[in-house]
Amino acid sequence: MWDGTPIFVGNGYAAIALFPARDKGGSTSHDAAVRMLHFAFRADRENFLRAQDELKKRAIAFDFQNHEISHSIYFRDPDGHEIEITTYQL
Numbered sequence: 001m002w003d004g005t006p007i008f009v010g011n012g013y014a015a016i017a018l019f020p021a022r023d024k025g026g027s028t029s030h031d032a033a034v035r036m037l038h039f040a041f042r043a044d045r046e047n048f049l050r051a052q053d054e055l056k057k058r059a060i061a062f063d064f065q066n067h068e069i070s071h072s073i074y075f076r077d078p079d080g081h082e083i084e085i086t087t088y089q090l
Helices: 029-033 045-055
Strands: 006-011 013-022 036-042 063-066 071-076 082-088
Touching: 045 071, 045 082
Parallel strands: 036 082
Antiparallel strands: 006 013, 013 036, 063 071, 071 082
16 A cells, blocks of 8 residues: 555564654654664554553653554654554454
8 A cells, every 4th residue: 555665574363564754854863873863662542552551650741643554653763663553353
């Protein structure tokens, strides 16, 4: 659906989606060290909702996106890397 991006690596029900970084222009030395856009974890619907509850409990901001075929939440780790948790169980 997205022209070969992301690349999925998985085994059974576990998989990691790898997204290539895009040139943002004027990047800092910290940004230059980050070689990926973000990484994603797939979850069933129950764990997708539990992840949101956990992030709220820890006061970690996240964004929800409806991708039509999936729902995703996005947030940042302490180093600034973007993490996605996605579910296809709508």
